[in-house]
Amino acid sequence: MTAETYDAVIVGGGPAGLNAALYLGRSCRRVLVVDSGDARNMAAGVMHNVTTNDGVSIADFRARARMELDAYDVTIRDDEVISAEPDGDRVLTTTKESGTFRSRALIYAAGVRSQLPPLPGLAGLWGTAVFECPYCHGWEVRGSRFGVYGGGVPSECLAATLTVWSDSVTYLCGERELPGDERGRLTAAGVPAVAGKVARVAEHRDGVAVVLEDGRTLTFGALFLHLETEPRVEPLRPWLREKDLESVQTDERGRTSLPRLYVAGDLGRNMQQAAMAAASGGLAAMAVNADLLREDRPGSLPAPPR
Ligand SMILES: Cc1cc2nc3c(=O)[nH]c(=O)nc-3n(C[C@H](O)[C@H](O)[C@H](O)COP(=O)(O)OP(=O)(O)OC[C@H]3O[C@@H](n4cnc5c(N)ncnc54)[C@H](O)[C@@H]3O)c2cc1C
Structure with a gap:
């Protein structure tokens, strides 16, 4: 039942998840991105305030970002994650269509829903x-x-x-x-x-x-x-146990107090903007990369600041 093992599974293929995948792919990591394809900003059609991409269609932005990932060991699945939970020193991520995947880390970048x-x-x-x-x-x-x-x-x-x-x-x-x-x-x-x-x-x-x-x-x-937003955290409920993602996030790089779980994008602490989401995806990816190195070569890096 359990499929391949990845260094990181990334939930969400918006600016945060795609940029996290780019950083990790370029860090020689094996990555799986699972994306259900309903971005928060899709109703607007185009995005602004993203340098070199001002006014670019959201669909084109995502398609180009995916194409860039072809160069690296990054797999993208159009699917929906229904649960993600720890399993010893691994994370098990289960999708609706493609089965369950094992990884050393999970970057959760599933965004928020605007409530009209x-x-x-x-x-x-x-x-x-x-x-x-x-x-x-x-x-x-x-x-x-x-x-x-x-x-x-x-x-x-x-x-x-x-x-x-x-x-x-x-x-x-x-x-x-x-x-x-x-x-x-x-x-x-x-x-x-x-x-x-x-x-x-x-x-x-x-x-x-x-x-x-x-x-x-x-x-x-x-x-x-001005709208209320709802975090898209349903698949993480058992892992979070009554807590919200904001309260478990421990640093500006998206680390959480739950081992192997990282947060990026609109779900994190940053301003809810595409460029900020992409940047936070990069930060979370660097945190994952460093933490995996800490695990593989104990003592090689100081502990992350808390
Ligand atoms: C109408 C509107 C217009 C906007 N315009 C702009 C703009 O012009 N410029 C700007 O900077 N910002 C804009 N924003 C804000 C911008 O959309 C967000 O800040 C940005 O998209 C956040 O990126 P993200 O990667 O965190 O989340 P998202 O872009 O929302 O991506 C999250 C992805 O995760 C996927 N996902 C969710 N749950 C699951 C699951 N269980 N399994 C698998 N995949 C899942 C979703 O399908 C989605 O593709 C706009 C927002 C709205 C509402």
Whole structure:
């Protein structure tokens, strides 16, 4: 039942996992990447703020990154990991289709899921007219009227930040009574607040229409909102035992307090951006490489700083 042994299995083939694979492949390591193919940013189609790849399609970025890995001892499987757990001095990673794999280390780079509020019409515009990150999308819609939906997660700091990209930013409070500090920051940023429950969001020739329950319709070039995210840790639940990944991560290289488990990408402590995710994948790979060397040649390296 148990298939081949790898130096490292990497869960997730986004910027974090692919860059970790590149570092480890180039470190003469035998690597398996398992990726289920549903990236967090896929709805946007293209990615920005990644130098030499600004505006590149996400599918092309991933395909090129995979091609680069062909030069090394890196296997990629399009599959879903359903469990990963320690087994003595190895990790057993089980996938839906391809069986179970044994490795000396596991880099978990499965990303997070954005949780959209249940506003009718919102999901269909996510990534094209409804956005979260000004750095990812602000340039393309700069100078147009922005709405910021603060009816779910308080988003006044997002609204203030967006005034860098547009002189017209309106805060939609939904049904929420704004606390004084939130209202104070909006006033300081010059952002007017509009009260009233949002009934739905729809496509509009200007970008997006926000229809309030009282019948008013406001139109914007883009609608922004701050979202909660959910870490994609289901396969690790038995290994983590009630803990979350953030609480077991012990250093900036993605080491965790659980032997042989490393974290990279949006799941780690870094800012949730593609270039940062890729960088953290590289750091985790270097940590794995050094820790395997420590195991193979005891005393050759000092213990990692804790
Ligand atoms: C709409 C949107 C637009 C964005 N635009 C930008 C942008 O322009 N620039 C920027 O820098 N950042 C952008 N981001 C943020 C960026 O997408 C993330 O920071 C980045 O993708 C994180 O990389 P990652 O490798 O950690 O995770 P992801 O890119 O999410 O990749 C994780 C991978 O793991 C796989 N996976 C998950 N669970 C399993 C499993 N059990 N088994 C196997 N595989 C699994 C998934 O299928 C996925 O392919 C955007 C985010 C969103 C939501």
